[in-house]
Amino acid sequence: IIIISDNNKNNIKLMNMSWGYPAKDNKLIINARSESVFVKPLFHDGIRKNRCVIPAVSFYEWNKDKIKVTFSRKDNKILYFAGFYLIKDGKNYFVILTTKANDSVINTHHRMPLFFEANQVRDWLFGNNTEKFLNLEMPELACFQSCKQLTLWN
Numbered sequence: 001i002i003i004i005s006d007n008n009k010n011n012i013k014l015m016n017m018s019w020g021y022p023a024k025d026n027k028l029i030i031n032a033r034s035e036s037v038f039v040k041p042l043f044h045d046g047i048r049k050n051r052c053v054i055p056a057v058s059f060y061e062w063n064k065d066k067i068k069v070t071f072s073r074k075d076n077k078i079l080y081f082a083g084f085y086l087i088k089d090g091k092n093y094f095v096i097l098t099t100k101a102n103d104s105v106i107n108t109h110h111r112m113p114l115f116f117e118a119n120q121v122r123d124w125l126f127g128n129n130t131e132k133f134l135n136l137e138m139p140e141l142a143c144f145q146s147c148k149q150l151t152l153w154n
Contacts, residue, residue, distance in 0.1 A: 001014050002053065002094055004051075004053075004085065023042060031096050033098055050085045055079070063145075098113055
């Protein structure tokens with residue numbers, strides 16, 4: 001479930017959507033780099049007209065040892081990921097914007113979701129200054145690493 005504008009500049013609504021834009025060769029694009037989103041033809045309309053917010057309590061990445069590392073806010077508040085959506089052939093799709101990883105994520109992955117505070121949700125959805133969000137500094141996050149699975153066989 002994601003948060004979108006209901007085309008009335010004062011209201012928001014929740015909507016079911018599938019994560020990932022369908023692209024050429026049946027590829028699924030799940031993320032968009034904040035640094036280049038405005039120059040990619042696939043994302044042209046979405047970033048300009050169809051911004052959305054994806055609320056989450058955490059996200060995870062796999063480290064080089066294939067161990068899942070989960071990230072969340074240190075204050076346990078909701079993460080509001082910046083995204084945008086596409087409606088194609090009667091189906092709804094969204095992507096999440098990413099930015100360069102900060103110190104809390106960089107040892108696991110070089111990218112991380114771009115997110116903002118609850119009081120910025122409406123500005124992201126309705127505002128005209130999208131670029132200011134694309135350069136936000138991400139706060140340090142708490143992380144939890146799953147145990148590495150061991151086998152008894154070689």
